[in-house]
Structure formats: C-alpha cells, structure tokens
Amino acid sequence: QITLKESGPTLVKPTQTLTLTCTFSGFSLTTSGVGVGWIRQPPGKALEWLALIYWNDDKRYSPSLKSRLTITKDTSKNQVVLTMTNVDPVDTATYYCAHRRRQAPVDYWGQGTLVTVSS
Amino acid sequence: EIVLTQSPATLSLSPGERATLSCRASQSVSSYLAWYQQKPGQAPRLLIYDASNRATGIPGRFSGSGSGTDFTLTISSQEPEDFAVYYCQQRSNWPYTFGQGTKLEIK
Numbered sequence: 001q002i003t004l005k006e007s008g009p010t011l012v013k014p015t016q017t018l019t020l021t022c023t024f025s026g027f028s029l030t031t032s033g034v035g036v037g038w039i040r041q042p043p044g045k046a047l048e049w050l051a052l053i054y055w056n057d058d059k060r061y062s063p064s065l066k067s068r069l070t071i072t073k074d075t076s077k078n079q080v081v082l083t084m085t086n087v088d089p090v091d092t093a094t095y096y097c098a099h100r101r102r103q104a105p106v107d108y109w110g111q112g113t114l115v116t117v118s119s
Numbered sequence: 120e121i122v123l124t125q126s127p128a129t130l131s132l133s134p135g136e137r138a139t140l141s142c143r144a145s146q147s148v149s150s151y152l153a154w155y156q157q158k159p160g161q162a163p164r165l166l167i168y169d170a171s172n173r174a175t176g177i178p179g180r181f182s183g184s185g186s187g188t189d190f191t192l193t194i195s196s197q198e199p200e201d202f203a204v205y206y207c208q209q210r211s212n213w214p215y216t217f218g219q220g221t222k223l224e225i226k
Contacts, residue, residue, distance in 0.1 A: 047163065047206060047217040062214050063120070096162055105153040105210060107174065109162035 002026035004036070004097050004110035011116050018084040018117075022097030022110060029055050029075050033102040036080040038071065040093040041112075050095075053080060054102070087117045121145050123207050125218035131226040138194040140221045142207035147187045151211040154183055154192045157220075158203045166205075167192060197223070 008020035020038070027034055037052035051071040052060040061069050070083040080097060095115055099108040122145040132138055142152065150170040155163035165174040167183035170190060180195040194201055202225050207218040 046219045047208070049215045049217075052213075052215075060213050105165060105168040105208070107165050107168075109164075112162055 002099055002108045004099060004108060006095060006097050006110045006113040008095075008113060008115065010114060011118065012087050013119050014088055014117055015086055018087050018091070018115060020082045020084075020095055020097075020113065020115070022080040022082070024078050024080070024097070024099065027099060029053075029073050029078070029080070031055055035100050035102065036073070037098050037100060037106065038080075038082045039096045039098055039106075039109075040091075041096070042090075042093040045093075047096075048093075050084075051082060052100075089117045091115070092117045120214055121148060121209055121212055121216050123209060123216055123218035125205075125207060125221045127221060128219070129222045129224060131224050132197050133226045134197050134199055136197050136226075138192075138197055138201075138223060140192040140194075140205055140223075142185075142190040142192070142218050144188045144190075144209060148209040148211035150186050151209055152183075152185070152190050153208050153210070154181075155206045155208060156201075156203045157206065163206060194223075199225075 004024040012018050035054040038050040041047050053071045068085045073080050094112040096112045097110045098106040100106045124143045126141045152170050154167040157163040171183045182193045184191050204220045204222050206220050
C-alpha cells in the first residue's frame with residue numbers, strides 16, 4: 001500500500017526559507033521509473049505543480065519558481081525534501097507530495113500540509 | 120506552458136442528472152490528460168488517465184473522452200457523493216499544468 005505524508009512548519013515569515021519533507025512507504029525511489037513530486041494549492045484556488053524528482057535523480061522545476069526551489073531525495077529514509085527560499089504571503093497554500101511513474105499520471109497523494117506565510 | 124481551460128466554472132445539477140465537463144488545452148497534449156476529483160479538505164483523487172481510462176476503483180458512471188486539445192469528463196448519473204471540484208491535468212509537457220477546476224454543486 002502506497003502512502004505519502006508531508007511534514008514541515010505551519011507558519012513561516014516572509015523572506016524565510018521553507019523546508020517540507022515527504023515521507024513515503026509502499027514503494028522505493030530506487031525503482032526505475034518512479035518519481036515523487038510537489039504540488040500546491042492556495043486556499044480556494046487551483047493546483048500548481050512545483051517540482052518533481054525521479055529514481056535516477058532527474059529533477060524538474062516549475063519555470064516560474066525554479067530560482068527558489070530545490071528538490072532532493074534520501075532513499076535510505078524514503079524521503080523527498082522540497083526547499084523554497086524567500087517565501088512571500090502568496091506562497092500560502094496546502095502543499096501536497098505525490099507519487100507517479102514515468103508515462104503515468106499522479107496516482108497517490110499525501111494528505112497535504114497547510115503552510116501560512118505571514119509576519 | 121500549456122494552459123488548460125475548464126468549463127463551466129460551476130455546474131448545478133440534481134442527483135441522477137448527467138454531467139458533462141469540458142477541458143480545452145492551448146496546444147495538443149495528445150491523450151496525456153487526466154481528471155481528478157477533489158472534495159473539501161481532501162487531496163485530489165485520480166478518476167481518469169490518458170483521456171479515457173478509468174483509474175482503479177472508479178465507478179463506471181465516470182467516463183472520459185477526447186484527444187489533442189478538447190476533452191470531456193462525463194458522469195452519467197450524478198450520485199450525492201459526486202458533488203465536488205473536478206480538475207483536468209496534462210502531462211504532455213513540463214511544467215505539467217492543471218485547469219482551474221469545475222465545481223459540481225447540488226441544484
């Protein structure tokens with residue numbers, strides 16, 4: 001059974017760095033084709049892809065946020081970490097991590113974690 | 120970046136009625152389009168992938184069609200639990216993008 005769970009701060013001040021961790025089970029990020037991504041959703045708004053990392057360390061970033069994002073994996077801990085620098089109130093959102101395989105859609109999602117950016 | 124435009128923004132129906140939701144892409148996404156259902160406070164759930172394939176465990180009243188730039192999600196007979204927000208998403212080109220959603224509400 002595949003599960004994912006996001007963790008991190010619920011409140012971050014503007015200009016600070018946000019670090020979110022996705023801890024997963026039921027699959028391995030050493031398996032060919034497997035990837036884990038981050039998707040966010042501001043309150044009452046649509047979903048937005050942020051970043052994606054694959055088993056072979058191939059990484060993809062949203063072009064509009066690329067300069068602020070870093071995605072890494074720790075296969076020994078079954079974790080994927082997303083770092084976002086210089087946060088702003090517009091970054092307030094629920095952040096989801098999700099599982100996919102190459103040539104397939106996202107099929108499993110974490111429950112999401114709400115991050116508020118405010119002074 | 121491929122823009123997905125969903126219509127209508129809100130659809131008001133009674134249980135038992137047929138729902139037709141549209142998703143239009145700004146350029147061809149081939150058949151690499153998925154539909155997700157999201158209820159308040161929950162993560163999205165995969166309904167349809169590659170335009171017309173139902174995901175595991177999804178009831179037969181949900182169906183998808185289309186290719187290229189025009190796609191449709193049909194719910195043949197609305198059940199009370201189907202009232203939610205529906206998003207389309209393309210995985211043809213990075214960055215993958217979502218539509219802005221269609222809210223299906225009880226009439």
